[in-house]
Amino acid sequence: MELWDIYNEKKEKTGRTMKRNDWNMKPDEFHLTVLGVLQRPDGKFLITKRRMDKEWAAGWWEVPGGGVRAGEESKEAAMREVKEETGIDVSNAGG
Structure with a gap:
């Protein structure tokens, strides 16, 4: 089971966790997500296509x-x- 930390609006951990995709957070609670934007030396970016x-x-x-x-x-x-x-x-990688 994957757990995510719950944060407040200042990106401070609250000490609570949630199960992945268990969207029972309060209105003032948040979880972090990230994106990995990869750029080649020639300036092109990598994008991927989600599986069907x-x-x-x-x-x-x-x-x-x-x-x-x-x-x-x-x-x-x-x-x-x-x-x-x-x-x-x-x-x-740099950056």
């Missing part, structure tokens, strides 16, 4: 991203999501 078996937005174009897991930092989450969705290891 995805429940939401199947076949749509997007950039890699997803929810930040409990205890994870945003940068770690972005690197993990890029690796999971594209197979590209960006741990030594």
Whole structure:
């Protein structure tokens, strides 16, 4: 089971967690998501196409991203999501 930290409006952890996609947060609670925007040296950007078996937005174009897991930092989450969705290891990338 994947857990996400719950944050307040100042991006401070509240000490509470939620199950992935369990949208029972209060109006003043938030969770973090990240996007991994990859740019090649020639200036072109990487976009990916969602798998057709995805429940939401199947076949749509997007950039890699997803929810930040409990205890994870945003940068770690972005690197993990890029690796999971594209197979590209960006741990030594600049930026």
